[in-house]
Amino acid sequence: MLLKFPREQYKKVCRLYTLIFLMMLICIFTGIQQSYCQIGISPSRLFFEGKPGETVSQVLSLSNSGTRPFEFALSLKDWKRDSVGGKIYEVPGKFPHSNAKQVKLNESTIVINPGESKKVSVYMEIPKFSTDSTSTNSILYFTQTTAEPQKTENPAIGIKVAYEYGIQLFYTPYGTKTGDLEFQEFSYKEALSGKQKRQLIIKYKNTGNINKTAMLKIELTNQKTGEEIKITPHDLAIMPQDTQLVYIDLPENVTSGDYLIIAMLDSDSNPNHNNIKVAKKTIHVK
Template sequence: MPEREKENKLSSNSMLFFTQTNARLPQSEDKAGFGIRISLELGVQLFYLPNDGKPGVLNFLAFDYQTVVDQGKNLHRLAVKFENTGEINKDGYVRFELTNKETGEEIKIKPVPIAIMPKDFQWVYYTMEKELLPGEYLGVAILDAGENYNLKVAERDIHVEK
């Protein structure tokens, strides 16, 4: 059993599957038709979160920047690693902002939804759709798990080359 699962004995996560079974068709002497049957399987993820679970906090562990080349274009990728120290699962958003230190231009990026299990960590990646002008930028990542939790902020100086 992984170490982080041993630590958290309160909450649990499982899957419940429902499978459709088709009634058997009577054998007929008429063999016309394609004989296609369609079945459906549905999976539901179940979370058990007792009331006495400690909420904990979300913390940033790392903030990374990389240039990725795709079809001859330099794409800029931001990545953050964060952890959930609590005994209940959390969801929320990671918001990224970039500010050009020379021009003051702000680039706001659409929030990335997150969901994290208790006592776990996770990486969130965001690849920007447009190229950044060369220069110095201040990258800011904001971790927002809702009104019951404090916002967490991480900053990183980013140097973009030609």
């Protein structure tokens, strides 16, 4: 049945759903305790290492700062990143570099009472025989089993919110190729209409067999005035042997003229050598 609301009531409903959605986003993957989320789970990522045939473990810490108990169902999923770094989720074992079926838990549900702290052990069974030296991954979800009613301005609108937390799980075999992050393309696109924004487009690749994180820093220099403009750094994450595109809006204070652009990829994945990659490009901004 299609529900129809008066215009003002419709706006309130939309604002409420937006707020709930934002709360869900804040609670997922943070690994830190939020006062309005009441539940703290850390760390947000677990890294496993071990020899073939071993079972290794890591520990998660949970806490409840609220005034009511919470029950969570534990489940596993595959995940990977798309061409712009967004996450795609699937059932366990769907993606080629999944370790979801190697993860073992002591419980499928957990209850954490007000003021309580608990530890949850996560086990990884490392395959005895494998010729693949690529890092594997999965995600462990803690999903609240009972949604909580939320107060609204209109009691007739029943809204319930269930919190969900995701913990990323990684396994890296011994001797895995670390590789580097490398720039592949660097271009500039002018705005074709008033609604579009001027953009820098960067394509980069992970040549290694491990997941990598990096910071992308960009500086523009006006070649006539010498004015330097720094763009807010971007956090990046990329899967093994993967390629990504990054779209960066040019700040409004960049006036027309010729600019030298320096882009820097700073990765901490290999402490044994310099991990900063630099790309330069000259552009004309209309």
